[in-house]
Amino acid sequence: MNMVSYEPFVTEDGRTIGDAVMELRNITLRFGGVVAIKDISFDIREGEIRAIIGPNGAGKSSMLNVISGFYTPSEGEVWFEGRKRPQMRPYQVARQGIARTFQNIALFSGMSTLDNIMTGRITRMKSSLAAQALWWGKAEREESEHREAVEKIIDFLEIQHIRKTPVGRLPYGLQKRVELGRALAAEPRLLLLDEPMAGMNVEEKEDMSRFILDVNDEFGTTIVLIEHDMGVVMDLSDRVVVMDYGKKIGDGPPDEVRRNQDVIDAYLGVSHD
Amino acid sequence: MTNFLYAVEVMINGLMAGVLYALVALGFVLIFKASGIFNYAQGVLALFAALTLVGLQEGQIPFAHLINATLGTELHHFGWHMPALLAILLTVGVMILLAIAIERFILKHLVNQEPIILFMATIGLAYFLEGLGDIMWGADIKTLDVGLPQGGSMWIEEKTAVLGGDGFYGFFIDRLDIVAALVAAVLVISLTVFSQYSKQGRALRAVADDHQAALSVGISLRFIWVLVWSIAGFVALVAGIMWGAKSGVQFSLSLIALKALPVLMLGGFTSIPGAIVGGLIIGVGEKLFEFTIGPMIGGATENWFAYVLALVFLVFRPQGLFGEKIIERV
Numbered sequence: 001m002n003m004v005s006y007e008p009f010v011t012e013d014g015r016t017i018g019d020a021v022m023e024l025r026n027i028t029l030r031f032g033g034v035v036a037i038k039d040i041s042f043d044i045r046e047g048e049i050r051a052i053i054g055p056n057g058a059g060k061s062s063m064l065n066v067i068s069g070f071y072t073p074s075e076g077e078v079w080f081e082g083r084k085r086p087q088m089r090p091y092q093v094a095r096q097g098i099a100r101t102f103q104n105i106a107l108f109s110g111m112s113t114l115d116n117i118m119t120g121r122i123t124r125m126k127s128s129l130a131a132q133a134l135w136w137g138k139a140e141r142e143e144s145e146h147r148e149a150v151e152k153i154i155d156f157l158e159i160q161h162i163r164k165t166p167v168g169r170l171p172y173g174l175q176k177r178v179e180l181g182r183a184l185a186a187e188p189r190l191l192l193l194d195e196p197m198a199g200m201n202v203e204e205k206e207d208m209s210r211f212i213l214d215v216n217d218e219f220g221t222t223i224v225l226i227e228h229d230m231g232v233v234m235d236l237s238d239r240v241v242v243m244d245y246g247k248k249i250g251d252g253p254p255d256e257v258r259r260n261q262d263v264i265d266a267y268l269g270v271s272h273d
Numbered sequence: 274m275t276n277f278l279y280a281v282e283v284m285i286n287g288l289m290a291g292v293l294y295a296l297v298a299l300g301f302v303l304i305f306k307a308s309g310i311f312n313y314a315q316g317v318l319a320l321f322a323a324l325t326l327v328g329l330q331e332g333q334i335p336f337a338h339l340i341n342a343t344l345g346t347e348l349h350h351f352g353w354h355m356p357a358l359l360a361i362l363l364t365v366g367v368m369i370l371l372a373i374a375i376e377r378f379i380l381k382h383l384v385n386q387e388p389i390i391l392f393m394a395t396i397g398l399a400y401f402l403e404g405l406g407d408i409m410w411g412a413d414i415k416t417l418d419v420g421l422p423q424g425g426s427m428w429i430e431e432k433t434a435v436l437g438g439d440g441f442y443g444f445f446i447d448r449l450d451i452v453a454a455l456v457a458a459v460l461v462i463s464l465t466v467f468s469q470y471s472k473q474g475r476a477l478r479a480v481a482d483d484h485q486a487a488l489s490v491g492i493s494l495r496f497i498w499v500l501v502w503s504i505a506g507f508v509a510l511v512a513g514i515m516w517g518a519k520s521g522v523q524f525s526l527s528l529i530a531l532k533a534l535p536v537l538m539l540g541g542f543t544s545i546p547g548a549i550v551g552g553l554i555i556g557v558g559e560k561l562f563e564f565t566i567g568p569m570i571g572g573a574t575e576n577w578f579a580y581v582l583a584l585v586f587l588v589f590r591p592q593g594l595f596g597e598k599i600i601e602r603v
């Protein structure tokens with residue numbers, strides 16, 4: 001346990017965020033000859049909203065896939081809660097308390113909203129198959145505990161009216177919300193959101209922003225998010241990593257990043273004072 | 274009047290036969306739903322399960338021929354006769370081990386491959402298992418006796434004899450078929466409860482729906498595959514017991530898988546109720562067709578009727594009765 005300690009970091013709105021939950025050290029990711037991520041290091045601290053931005057094809061989603069274990073980095077180390085993470089399968093990473101959503105919604109479209117969010121509790125369910133078969137009462141009690149937790153999330157996300165609806169029939173914005181609910185149901189240490197607002201209209205974006213801020217505020221969940229909408233990123237995030245062509249070209253609070261000449265050249269390309 | 278009663282009797286017998294078709298089809302549906310694999314080996318799985326059951330029960334030494342041929346020994350039997358229940362439990366264990374081996378040696382290496390590749394792999398598996406069954410337990414026809422009742426039910430015969438007056442002897446319904454129907458009902462109900470209300474059942478449905486999303490909530494695909502193949506192996510064992518008790522354990526048992534195909538086309542590949550209803554329709558349909566039209570065209574219609582019915586269904590309702598509608602976005 002050599003938890004790396006940092007100077008307390010004070011965000012722009014005056015909150016203090018804590019030690020690093022996760023550290024990415026010199027991550028490189030290659031697919032054959034293509035280098036998707038090139039020697040990137042940054043950290044994610046307890047309780048913050050950490051954004052990853054960059055133009056299309058910059059390697060943002062690849063980065064998120066490395067964190068969630070869907071990709072194994074070719075080089076570099078992932079440190080989680082003060083320990084170096086060995087090579088892991090995605091489901092093992094999920095069981096460590098890292099939940100995620102996907103850029104192109106990945107829900108169980110045949111199941112209801114309730115059942116979808118219920119699957120998010122799987123990592124928290126203890127009773128085994130045999131126990132469920134032999135000791136029905138205990139399994140039932142556990143089930144109802146999880147149901148309660150799920151109902152709270154449903155209330156929180158204001159989706160009571162679609163509890164029983166198969167999610168395949170829901171409009172896009174609501175599906176995104178259900179997917180967020182499923183990730184929240186795991187009560188994650190780290191929540192990864194891959195473009196949570198992609199393809200939404202202004203009103204839906206505002207709703208989603210509010211939910212993300214509330215999650216961070218009320219549950220103290222550490223969030224990593226990828227987003228294209230610069231306005232949203234600047235409003236939501238405490239610190240921002242900027243990627244371009246697989247390299248890190250900026251890292252810091254939104255205001256600082258906004259002033260970074262490299263970032264302006266590569267990504268914003270506008271507003272030279 | 275008597276003619277009508279005969280038709281009813283034929284229908285009931287058809288229903289019973291249909292239950293057995295449905296049992297085999299159920300194994301297909303389970304694996305197809307969870308992994309998108311059409312498991313060609315399902316019929317051979319039933320054969321292998323039945324062979325193992327008989328072998329264990331009779332105390333046969335596995336690979337006896339092979340051992341004798343290479344070492345010049347004269348081994349045949351352990352010399353025990355195992356109680357049926359114990360033998361069944363042990364066979365369930367063997368089917369679980371087989372599921373683990375299938376995951377370990379086949380599925381694990383074919384993750385993210387095209388469905389056709391996986392289908393080909395199951396064809397290979399089918400022939401491998403067929404050979405393995407032969408080498409392990411010998412190729413002779415065996416009788417399977419786990420104590421299931423056989424022969425016509427006298428009770429039903431007596432109760433129905435009064436219906437048709439003098440010339441009518443009452444319905445002949447095999448007691449084995451009745452047991453099979455009951456077993457199938459229990460199996461379907463417990464599978465449904467399991468998949469709707471248990472943690473593993475929910476995980477199973479999740480994997481069937483979306484692999485990536487399932488991984489992201491912490492479900493191990495490998496565990497689920499082992500689980501699904503174990504359940505399919507168990508269903509195969511049940512089907513193997515019923516068919517084996519009816520007509521002996523022999524190679525032709527694996528061909529019942531072919532009868533499951535039209536059942537699946539009718540019921541839809543992804544629906545458990547579909548497999549049941551499909552099985553019943555085929556069972557009743559082919560018996561009634563044989564009874565009514567058969568005599569006019571020279572009989573033996575049971576061999577092909579199911580396939581023709583399935584073809585007709587393919588034209589009008591390609592997703593089957595209960596299957597998910599296939600909608601392709603353009």
